[in-house]
Amino acid sequence: MKKGEKRKQELLKIAYDMFLTRGYENTSVDEIIEKAQIAKGTYYYHFQSKEQMLEEVIDMMIDSEIETAKQIIGMDISVPQKIVGIIASMKPTEVEQPIKDTLFQPENVLMHHKVRKQLIDVLTPLLSEVIQEGVDEGIFECDNIPERVKMLLIISDGTFNEGTFSERDISVFIDMTEKLLGAENGTMSFIYDLIDKSEMEGAQ
Amino acid sequence: MKKGEKRKQELLKIAYDMFLTRGYENTSVDEIIEKAQIAKGTYYYHFQSKEQMLEEVIDMMIDSEIETAKQIIGMDISVPQKIVGIIASMKPTEVEQPIKDTLFQPENVLMHHKVRKQLIDVLTPLLSEVIQEGVDEGIFECDNIPERVKMLLIISDGTFNEGTFSERDISVFIDMTEKLLGAENGTMSFIYDLIDKSEMEGAQ
Amino acid sequence: MKKGEKRKQELLKIAYDMFLTRGYENTSVDEIIEKAQIAKGTYYYHFQSKEQMLEEVIDMMIDSEIETAKQIIGMDISVPQKIVGIIASMKPTEVEQPIKDTLFQPENVLMHHKVRKQLIDVLTPLLSEVIQEGVDEGIFECDNIPERVKMLLIISDGTFNEGTFSERDISVFIDMTEKLLGAENGTMSFIYDLIDKSEMEGAQ
Amino acid sequence: MKKGEKRKQELLKIAYDMFLTRGYENTSVDEIIEKAQIAKGTYYYHFQSKEQMLEEVIDMMIDSEIETAKQIIGMDISVPQKIVGIIASMKPTEVEQPIKDTLFQPENVLMHHKVRKQLIDVLTPLLSEVIQEGVDEGIFECDNIPERVKMLLIISDGTFNEGTFSERDISVFIDMTEKLLGAENGTMSFIYDLIDKSEMEGAQ
DNA sequence: GATGAATGAGTATTCATTCAT
DNA sequence: GATGAATGAATACTCATTCAT
Numbered sequence: 001m002k003k004g005e006k007r008k009q010e011l012l013k014i015a016y017d018m019f020l021t022r023g024y025e026n027t028s029v030d031e032i033i034e035k036a037q038i039a040k041g042t043y044y045y046h047f048q049s050k051e052q053m054l055e056e057v058i059d060m061m062i063d064s065e066i067e068t069a070k071q072i073i074g075m076d077i078s079v080p081q082k083i084v085g086i087i088a089s090m091k092p093t094e095v096e097q098p099i100k101d102t103l104f105q106p107e108n109v110l111m112h113h114k115v116r117k118q119l120i121d122v123l124t125p126l127l128s129e130v131i132q133e134g135v136d137e138g139i140f141e142c143d144n145i146p147e148r149v150k151m152l153l154i155i156s157d158g159t160f161n162e163g164t165f166s167e168r169d170i171s172v173f174i175d176m177t178e179k180l181l182g183a184e185n186g187t188m189s190f191i192y193d194l195i196d197k198s199e200m201e202g203a204q
Numbered sequence: 205m206k207k208g209e210k211r212k213q214e215l216l217k218i219a220y221d222m223f224l225t226r227g228y229e230n231t232s233v234d235e236i237i238e239k240a241q242i243a244k245g246t247y248y249y250h251f252q253s254k255e256q257m258l259e260e261v262i263d264m265m266i267d268s269e270i271e272t273a274k275q276i277i278g279m280d281i282s283v284p285q286k287i288v289g290i291i292a293s294m295k296p297t298e299v300e301q302p303i304k305d306t307l308f309q310p311e312n313v314l315m316h317h318k319v320r321k322q323l324i325d326v327l328t329p330l331l332s333e334v335i336q337e338g339v340d341e342g343i344f345e346c347d348n349i350p351e352r353v354k355m356l357l358i359i360s361d362g363t364f365n366e367g368t369f370s371e372r373d374i375s376v377f378i379d380m381t382e383k384l385l386g387a388e389n390g391t392m393s394f395i396y397d398l399i400d401k402s403e404m405e406g407a408q
Numbered sequence: 409m410k411k412g413e414k415r416k417q418e419l420l421k422i423a424y425d426m427f428l429t430r431g432y433e434n435t436s437v438d439e440i441i442e443k444a445q446i447a448k449g450t451y452y453y454h455f456q457s458k459e460q461m462l463e464e465v466i467d468m469m470i471d472s473e474i475e476t477a478k479q480i481i482g483m484d485i486s487v488p489q490k491i492v493g494i495i496a497s498m499k500p501t502e503v504e505q506p507i508k509d510t511l512f513q514p515e516n517v518l519m520h521h522k523v524r525k526q527l528i529d530v531l532t533p534l535l536s537e538v539i540q541e542g543v544d545e546g547i548f549e550c551d552n553i554p555e556r557v558k559m560l561l562i563i564s565d566g567t568f569n570e571g572t573f574s575e576r577d578i579s580v581f582i583d584m585t586e587k588l589l590g591a592e593n594g595t596m597s598f599i600y601d602l603i604d605k606s607e608m609e610g611a612q
Numbered sequence: 613m614k615k616g617e618k619r620k621q622e623l624l625k626i627a628y629d630m631f632l633t634r635g636y637e638n639t640s641v642d643e644i645i646e647k648a649q650i651a652k653g654t655y656y657y658h659f660q661s662k663e664q665m666l667e668e669v670i671d672m673m674i675d676s677e678i679e680t681a682k683q684i685i686g687m688d689i690s691v692p693q694k695i696v697g698i699i700a701s702m703k704p705t706e707v708e709q710p711i712k713d714t715l716f717q718p719e720n721v722l723m724h725h726k727v728r729k730q731l732i733d734v735l736t737p738l739l740s741e742v743i744q745e746g747v748d749e750g751i752f753e754c755d756n757i758p759e760r761v762k763m764l765l766i767i768s769d770g771t772f773n774e775g776t777f778s779e780r781d782i783s784v785f786i787d788m789t790e791k792l793l794g795a796e797n798g799t800m801s802f803i804y805d806l807i808d809k810s811e812m813e814g815a816q
Numbered sequence: 817g818a819t820g821a822a823t824g825a826g827t828a829t830t831c832a833t834t835c836a837t
Numbered sequence: 838g839a840t841g842a843a844t845g846a847a848t849a850c851t852c853a854t855t856c857a858t
Contacts, residue, residue: 007838025229028831039840041835050832113313117366147376154362155355162321172351172384179383180376211821233849243823248850250821415817433637436852447819449856458853517725525774555784562770563763570729580759580792587791588784619842641828651844656829658842 008046011036016057023107024054054111062118065089069126079134080183084191086127087156090119120153127153131181141182148180170195212250215240220261227312228258258315266322269293273330283338284387288395290331291360294323316365324357331357335385345386352384374399416454419444424465431515432462462519470526473497477534487542488591492599494535495564498527520569528561535561539589549590556588578603620658623648628669635720636666666723674730677701681738691746692795696803698739699768702731724773732765739765743793753794760792782807 014036018027029050033043047053072085127149134140142148155176159169174188218240222231233254237247251257276289331353338344346352363369363377378392422444426435437458441451455461480493535557542548550556567573567581582596626648630639641662645655659665684697739761746752754760771777771785786800 029833030831040833040842041840042838044833045838045840109314109317113317144372144376147370147372148380150373151359151363151376151380155358158358158362159355166351168348168351169354172348172355176352176355176380176384180380232847234847244825244850245823245852246821248852249823254849437854438852448821448854449819450817452854453817453819518721521721521725552780552784555778555780556788558781559767559771559784559788562767566766566770567763574759576756576759577762580756580763584760584763584788584792588788640826642826652829652846653831653844654842656831657844662828 007038007042011038011043011046012053012057012060015053016060019054019057019111020108024111026107054114058111058114058118061115062122065119066122066126069123073126073130079130079137079139080188080190082130083127083134083152084188084194086123086130087153088194090123090153090157091161116157120150120157123153124149134181134183139183139187142180152177152180211242211246215242215247215250216257216261216264219257220264223258223261223315224312228315258318262315262318262322265319266326269323270326270330273327277330277334283334283341283343284392284394286334287331287338287356288392288398290327290334291357292398294327294357294361295365320361324354324361327357328353338385338387343387343391346384356381356384371396415446415450419446419451419454420461420465420468423461424468427462427465427519428516432519434515462522466519466522466526469523470530473527474530474534477531481534481538487538487545487547488596488598490538491535491542491560492596492602494531494538495561496602498531498561498565499569524565528558528565531561532557542589542591547591547595550588560585560588575600619650619654623650623655623658624665624669624672627665628672631666631669631723632720636723666726670723670726670730673727674734677731678734678738681735685738685742691742691749691751692800692802694742695739695746695764696800696806698735698742699765700806702735702765702769703773728769732762732769735765736761746793746795751795751799754792764789764792779804 011032015027015032018032018035029040029043033040036043047056068089069086072082072089075082075085077085124146128145131140131142131145131149135142135145155173159165159173170192174191177183177188177191178185215236219231219236222236222239233244233247237244240247251260272293273290276286276293279286279289281289328350332349335344335346335349335353339346339349359377359380363373374396378395381387381392381395382389419440423435423440426440426443437448437451441448444451455464476497477494480490480497483490483493485493532554536553539548539550539553539557543550543553563581563584567577578600582599585591585596585599586593623644627639627644630644630647641652641655645652648655659668680701681698684694684701687694687697689697736758740757743752743754743757743761747754747757767785767788771781782804786803789795789800789803790797
């Protein structure tokens with residue numbers, strides 16, 4: 001890493017926080033440089049434009065997501081557990097506690113949209129490998145694995161990352177996952193125990 | 205309808221088109237009133253703010269969507285066909301030809317997000333009734349119908365309304381739908397013939 | 409009073425309250441008609457313009473002020489007491505309890521300015537008569553009565569109607585009044601007992 | 613003074629003139645930048661808002677007023693002459709010929725109000741020192757000097773800065789000033805000779 | 817007497833970006 | 838590498854007033 005890169009990384013970190021908490025569109029370049037204590041010129045020395053900075057912030061998020069996924073894959077846990085681990089890691093809030101659910105707030109529609117799209121693209125092959133492992137082990141039985149994985153990711157994002165969900169949502173999700181992957185009934189039911197009850201419908 | 209309401213409806217229609225083609229955020233009030241040939245004051249006489257106008261535009265879309273869904277339900281077609289018809293109607297482009305896919309373009313993330321959310325909420329009970337009908341007829345066999353419906357809507361939106369999709373996506377979707385609803389293999393395979401091939405991967 | 413005059417009087421009353429509490433410039437015609445439950449056209453049927461309405465509101469205030477002053481003059485109290493009574497009545501808050509000091513708030517600079525000017529013009533001759541009465545009785549001894557009265561009104565407005573004042577301000581005011589009118593030391597010292605202590609410096 | 617400060621000072625000077633001649637509220641930001649030949653952004657780079665600019669303009673006026681007062685205090689003239697000099701300097705028009713009485717025109721109520729308030733606060737201690745000097749010299753004899761000073765300022769502003777005044781107003785003002793400060797009859801009568809007759813009642 | 821839809825000039829403010837130093 | 842003064846197009850919204858019905 002070059003010398004000037006260090007400051008750039010700091011800037012990305014600051015912007016990442018601000019975009020997440022206030023939304024990309026509600027965060028002005030002025031606010032970023034004020035928080036970073038740098039001059040306007042310095043900002044534009046490092047980034048061509050605000051939008052390009054957003055891309056870099058997102059890349060940073062995606063990279064860290066891939067990292068996490070790879071770590072999970074390398075763990076000594078069962079295939080179903082790896083799947084659930086990777087899906088759960090899509091939610092940044094699981095990792096970064098102080099920032100709570102903000103990526104999924106209305107002010108963050110644009111950023112969520114971009115992240116979600118790339119995340120699905122990037123996680124699909126990784127998760128596909130895991131599923132294939134499961135197929136090889138005889139736990140799953142299915143074809144068109146990448147397409148099934150994509151669907152899995154779409155559903156989990158749509159179900160758990162927006163608004164609230166109920167116990168029934170979980171049970172249907174488990175049922176669907178098993179059938180989608182051609183697993184035996186009950187294979188994925190351990191999911192239920194992992195869910196953060198505080199986010200469930202009716203919870204305060 | 206009161207007298208003043210007529211002009212308001214015209215305005216909503218114009219804004220609906222503009223929001224859809226250029227995106228909500230990229231459409232300025234100035235552009236709307238210029239197209240509508242009215243004065244600034246007239247605009248603000250009818251709408252408290254641009255955002256409130258967006259809400260009304262969305263309400264209009266939702267209302268028309270409900271109307272369409274109800275018509276489909278009333279038709280003399282099979283239950284699986286009703287389901288597919290309602291799901292397909294979520295895409296406004298099927299109805300309004302001139303506006304092509306724009307609701308799902310990047311500039312329309314915000315609007316798509318809002319519409320999608322409400323659409324799912326509003327279509328879920330309607331579609332649930334249809335599924336129940338199918339259960340009663342013995343075509344389907346499942347519990348937690350509303351949750352399954354919601355998942356169906358999330359998937360179809362995520363799969364077909366964003367970016368491109370392949371034949372494999374369709375076949376997985378059909379498989380998943382059948383299993384999600386507890387239908388016999390092949391029940392939904394007629395879907396494949398309905399898909400607009402021009403939107404498929406590889407197609408221009 | 410004509411029939412239509414009744415509604416006009418109601419409107420003036422409503423506007424008077426609004427102007428006083430929110431300031432003339434911060435009160436829009438829309439807000440007035442909404443509170444009065446009338447149409448725009450009706451408003452402009454009764455008033456040529458918003459500014460002309462302000463004049464009428466001020467006239468209303470001045471008229472009521474004159475009325476009060478005349479009543480005080482007619483009372484069976486001493487000349488010094490009449491003087492103080494009239495001066496005190498300049499503050500609308502003494503009469504209209506719910507509206508507290510608002511005429512002298514920053515948002516009401518314009519209205520205060522206009523009222524103050526007219527009030528001084530209108531009260532000067534009335535108060536001059538009272539002073540003359542005092543001269544005739546031998547309590548006061550001075551020439552140029554109207555000019556002295558005007559000065560008295562300017563001081564009392566500037567001292568008591570804006571911001572806070574202290575006991576020393578009162579004692580200087582009393583001293584000055586006595587000397588300005590050529591009264592014996594102690595003639596006006598009863599004023600001190602009448603002052604609303606709650607408005608004094610240091611008071612909560 | 614930093615480099616960027618120079619342009620800011622120019623802007624303040626321009627705004628000062630415009631606020632004075634046309635009134636604060638009647639001067640738009642557009643007009644200011646057009647006269648200053650700068651871009652909108654430049655204006656908002658230097659000032660947070662139009663209102664904040666007004667505060668800075670007023671501060672500038674107050675500062676120059678204090679400067680003038682201090683110069684007068686340092687002069688080799690009699691105490692009564694110092695007093696009159698300071699009071700007279702409250703009127704900016706005495707100093708800045710091109711701007712004629714505008715601060716006291718109806719369109720300037722707001723600005724006059726703000727200036728007047730601060731001016732009284734700022735001049736009171738300065739003038740009090742002068743009075744104390746006079747007391748020490750045996751010319752005046754009084755207590756509660758700051759309160760008397762404040763009253764003096766209120767009266768002179770109310771009498772000479774608004775509308776017209778007559779010879780009688782002057783003579784009453786002189787009489788009152790002498791008595792307020794406990795001076796011998798005739799001490800302040802030189803004032804009469806200093807008054808600009810062109811502003812007196814009857815004069816055009 | 818009363819209505820309310822229509823007007824349109826006017827206003828302050830935002831903000832990503834540039835560039836000479 | 839870094840600065841910060843300058844840019845100017847863009848934007849949403851206000852509000853007193855008019856007038857046909």
